[in-house]
Amino acid sequence: MNNLPAPGIEPSDLAQTQQEAQAAFAMGVAQQSAGQVQAAMASFHRALVLQPDMAEAWSNLGMLLEDSQQWDEAASAYQQALQHAPALFAAWLNLATLQAQRLQFDQAEASFQRAIQLQPEDPAVWSNLGAMLTCMRREDDALACLQQALQLDPGYDKARFNLGYLLMRQGHLREGWLCNESRPFPHELQAKLGITRWMGDALQGRSILIAPDAAHGDLIHMVRYVPVLKALGAGRIGIWGQPALKRLLREVDGLDDYFALDEPFAPAAWDCWVPLMSLPYVCGTTLDTIPAHLPYLHADPVRVAARAAQGMVPSAHADVEHARPALRVGLVWRGNPAHENDAQRSLPSLVSLAPLWRVPGVRFFSLQSGAGSEEALSPPADQPLEALAEPLGDFHETAAVVRNLDLVIGVDTSMVHLAGALGQAVWVLLSDYKTDWRWMDDRADSPWYPGVMRLFRQDAVGPQAGQWAPVIERVAQALSELAASGVSPAGEAR
Secondary structure (H helix, E strand, O other), X not given: OOOXXXXXXXXXXXXXXXXXXXXXXXXXXXXXXXXXXXXXXXXXHHHHHHOOOOHHHHHHHHHHHHHOOOHHHHHHHHHHHHHXXXXXXXXXXXXXXXXXXXXOHHHHHHHHHHHHHHOOOOHHHHHHHHHHHHHOOXXXXXXXXXXXXXXXXXXXXXXXXXXXXXXXXXXXXXXXXXXXXXXXXXXXXXXXXXXXXXXXXXXXXXXXXXXXOOOHHHHHHHHHHHHHHHHOOOOEEEEEEOHHHHHHHOOOOOOOEEEEOOOOOOHHHOOEEEEHHHHHHHOOOOHHXXXXXXXXXXXXXXXXXXXXXXXXXXXXXHHOOOOOOOEEEEEEOOOOOOOOOHHHHOOOXXXXXXXXXXXXXEEEEEOOOOOOHHHHHOOOOOOOEEOOOOOOOOHHHHHHHHOOOOEEEEEOOHHHHHHHHOOOOEEEEEOOOOOOHHHOOOOOOOOOXXXXXXXXXXXXXXXXXXXXXXXXXXXXXXXXXXXXXXEOOOOXXX
């Protein structure tokens, strides 16, 4: 970020100029609080024209630039603030958090430590440092930081939520679920729904509504609890969820109603409600009691047959030498760009999967929808990827496609949850940084999808740490062995 130009004036009254600068800064703070981003930026710039060494204005401007994803400019603004006020705690904390988001871990840790030196009693800096160390898998250090934050402020929900993420990833589910209740969204839903929140009390004969506080994949993952609620005596169970899942999930065993988020809906008709991501907590789930009976989702047989008729039937043309049907493999290489960790969890492009193309005896189908789907329409000549006849989007239709496959290979998106819930073989490609809690630590399988899911993780240490190329090579080797075996991932002859 270039320094702001000199004001070009020689104020005869310095006090008056500083007063105007403070007024512009105060206006900017008010505009920032009101979400008036452009107006706030203009006010902070005005303050800095009048008083270029106003560190607080530089720091607040950095926050606005960061929120606008102008990362370099934001970092420069924080550094300008610290140049003028080296003891400005807020600028050190904001700079550290930005550096952590940009995976500049060494710089971030140094900035966090500087902030701690300035205000060791502030729980936010300990919590943010703990969250970063969790993502880096320095779990003992992370635990110490998060415990320190909670010692300073036992009611600091952000630290408790970060601790829950760490505990769940370590497999300490009961303790992790409890900490996860500190997330803010359920409280917002409570105000919106206005009915009693179910906290695990007697459910016999009562109607209960499951409300979403997470994404599509989370709902696919947690809908397994509907039969659990029915077994607890629920008289009527409904889901208030994403429209794209309605046709698929309304057939879940034990579910009575599904209301799409874009449909009219009357919360008062229900006795109680439960946030989706609170179901494991209120049901007391541990590693040994995960409801993992597969499949718990089912594709429409009519749509499965229709998809097969469109060319997804087994074909021997890809393995002429052995005269056996080719493996049918669906691929997903990108997630939702809006996801907070999408830059790490998604592959850069379809080209990253190039090592798979050399495996004989395989037909590849694109399961990609949204971002990245255009790559499947015109892949390079050496990439034997088949695009589907119709675009995906509604999970009812996607399930029919998946049931025509032998294997799904994908990054951590809703598609791998769908495959697992259908009881379909699925290989998941996992980034090392900020791996989702449900995949836990150092496992090659998942207790949530036993017998059908295999996890391929980026290296955590060494020269190839955090790189996708070694992961794809391991997948290619495993796929080659599977294709040569003449059996499907389920162990059936092809």
